[in-house]
Amino acid sequence: MNETIKVKHPKGLTFLFLSEMWERFGYYLMIGIFTLYLKDVKAGFSMTEAESADLYGTFIALVFLTPFLGGLIADRYLGYAKSIILGGLLMGVGYCMMAVHSLPILYLSMTLVIIGNGFFKPNISTLLGNIYSTPEYSDKKDEGYNIFYMGINIGAFICNFFGAALYIMLGWGYAFIAAGVGMFIGVAIFIYGMKHYRAFDVKKGVKEGDMSFLKIVLVILVPSVIAGVIGWILPTKLIGHALVGSASTDAFIFACVPVIYFYGSLLAKADKDEKRPIAALLTIFAVVILFWAVFKQNGTALTTWADRYTDRHLQNPVAEKTFSKLNFSQNFTYSKDSIPLYDNAFRIQKKDGIVLKEYNYPTYFKNIPADKLPAEGGKVELWATNLSQSINPAWVILLTPLVVALFTWLRNRKREPSTATKIAFGLFISALSVLVMIGAVYSGGNGAEKVSVLWLVAGYGVITIGELFLSPMGLSLVSKLSPVRITSLMMGGWFLATSIGNKLSGVLATLWDTYENKANFFWVNFSLLLFSAVIAFFLLKWLNGIMEEKGIK
Template sequence: MSKREAKHPKGLRVLFFTEMWERFGYYLMLGILALYLMDPKGGMGLPKAEAYDIVGTYLGLVYLTPFLGGLLADRILGYRKAILIGGVLMGLGYLGLAIPGYTALWTSLLLIIIGNGFFKPNISTLLGNLYSSDQYKKYKDAGYNFFYMGINIGAFVCNFVAAYMRNAYGWGYAFAAAGIGMFIGLAWFLYGTRHIKEADVIKPANEADMPVSKVLLYVFLPVLVVGALAWFAIPGNILGSDSTDAFIFGCVPVVIFYFSLWWKADKNDKKQISALLAVFAVVIVFWAVFKQNATALTGFAETYTDRQIPAKIQPVLKPFGMLQEVDTKVDSFPKYDAYFRPLKDVEEYKIKVLSPNPYFQNLPKDQWPAEGQKLDLISTEVFQSVNPFFIVLLTPLLVAFFAFLRTRGKEPSTPAKIGWGLFITGLSTLVMAAAVNFNDITTMKASAWWLIGSYMVVTVGELCLSPIGLSLVSKVSPVRITSLMMGGWFLSTSIGNKLSGVLASMWDNYDNKAYFFYVNFAACMLAALAIFAMIKWLRNIINQHS
């Protein structure tokens, strides 16, 4: 047995590649969803704010359902069966997005949302169970870091596939590629299931635990009822849009349920649950900022970033579908005014519009292609691969760095890592604020290096927080409700994801776009301070129960 195999169970490889392919499909779809919704040629042709709101709502719901999927796996299905059910539903949803039209769009998104609820919390729980023995326990954080690297190998590769498929064949083929990736992952999971069988153990519930039937009746049903009432019955938009009202108010019964877990728990479990709930509440801010890579930062790449490349490199990239052709044909694009807001009135468009394509809005007219000619640009979705590239690159370095500190007794505690993750994430927003301040983005393009630099900084923050958070839930949760508490981690992800869409939809409200990023920075700093204020209390609980 090699040194590495002695540290990590064989099941790590099974879950590593399963999650890699699942995330290939997930991030391929997510990387192009907003672009597809806004594209009038082959897409849905929606205004930016509406597209961002849909993406934010999807991101919120796709991480809300793990609450239910984790509960069903903990009590009834077991983890492997739940993963298979979720993977099949997600694969069908990705394939369904290849069909044009609103019916296919909403049906497919629903399948993905439900499928992710069964898949996501349970594969993370299985991984934690593999490290439950004394032989592997001390390597759990490193195991989650390697698992997280697998996620991001899939997230890195998928955007190049998406660019090639949509540029060469169209949106439908790109979405179909996501579905194929999902089913490849399921095939690998079935092949290696013998290595994870022992980790698929259903823990008996306590007498005080609410039965699944009551959870469905008193929690899940109220989510649907409250969400529907907020959408249809509340006059006006309290929180910005009907979908935001429905989502936030719909989450209230789930939040109450998790609070009730703490309230009814015995003395030992209460400490563990309270520590996790405190962390869940704070990391909402991280996800609200981080997930803007699918909305605001995608918009920044599409409109404000210099995506032109030297002519000598174009023949190398073009066969791989990484180049996007744009022209000045008026009917090819939505109509935008000087502030890049969609215009519905054609006459108003003729008076105020600066160009037919948002990319040309802040490009001097002498740099526009001549009428009838096209300009080759790096495809916008390729920028989605920058973050996973840095994760793959930096994960081994960060694992080695923490191992080095551990040998000297100076490794930060788990809550300290989360606090530093929030702080570093805040610094990434300052990089984007600097991009705005050092460039007049209403009249010129910002260098792509600003966006790349921001992604590099936020990646360090992400690595300090996201995989460590998964490991924390696995270590600290009461064993009988580990997957349910993993669902709580994803509930915080869900609320943060939805808020990311809310924040991004306000982009057009800022005349000085730097203030958009300053708001994100302030939120991260406040969240980091909250974690550091609780660090002694959290560390004591974690040390007692991990």
């Protein structure tokens, strides 16, 4: 892979690749254990499934909301390099602070990560696009983003093994500190490679007619905060409950309105030659929201599936010895006495039908047939739940070269589909992945028995193909279609769509325990993705026409 980068791609790709790899190592290590930590009674905050899913959804939504502002500041004032370094340092500090077991400190550390990602994420993606702006490399931009995306997933793959070993051996705090160290390594690599992209770190400045930064703060940011506070308080006061899920969800929806208005105003005030490209991008942003709503359930619903419904028993002696030696597994002791205290929702203890709290008794034994249960006091060795989140990045690493080769083969024969077409197919393929999980539900008798981890492997495998058709292509499309002066700001728009989808993923995940038949939960996800794919294919002719006008594919 390195040889390929040296020969066919700009040298800066190597350093951006490694910087993003380590940044994602930190982020996905943290996010991989986040809900497990929140639900841990002994060393976490003993949150219920719904509470942890709601906080998780709000967190990852805000993480991808701030890039809109970080992109704007980089475009006009700081430039990309300074923004990337600042963002990386803030995130590193935030991860390390999560090692302090305190709810106020947790919220403060989450805030640093949210702000830091706003500076880091859109600007490293924009800088990557800039180094492909020369005629020598312009036709390899999609391929460059695919390679860059593989760097993201190498970090996301290896981090969960470090996270599992550290929280099993030493506790949650050491795992969070490891995430911070990974982020600092990423910043160091980025600084070391500056000579390869310094020339492409060009501030766009302010064009006549653009809103000033102060005006944006007053017209967009302040109203967003005010709207968020109103959304948090007003619906509950007026009708006695939240409009959608929880007060935090209402607050997020209200806060998004001024930001969405801002992007609409960009379209309304754009020059004539900019209107159609901006309209195309805003349309793509809206279409992909439902993809992220389903895809980002890897940290909630799919982690719950791995924890409660997947056979994690290390029955192979070699695997058991290896995982145990590397501290990737945990021992659980079976006791008949603890089981009757809890209902069929596994960890939820109820009184008079009201959920009191979830408890950390061994959930593994809840849906195992009686003849397969160990003897009283018997122990089983289980691989750590968070390792399931390495399945998706493992598929990305394996499949990226194949997808890149496919598109290269098609390009050489003048048959490569447009970037917009790739995104539409990505949505459709992602919908098919949910059918695999529906099959898993039926295979296990709707939770009556545990199912093979191969169901998760297959489901992640299919959605990964959809992801590779969509996510890096989305970044590439923004780089291609955006007016030069607002490229990073439009990259922030892509992450705004991701943010809304992330929050929706948390809302959907909070409904998990309300579905007695888990297949219906996945049927809802399938319907959402299929609807999104149909809309994308319906708009293809219009989108491709705009791209042809710009002389791009």
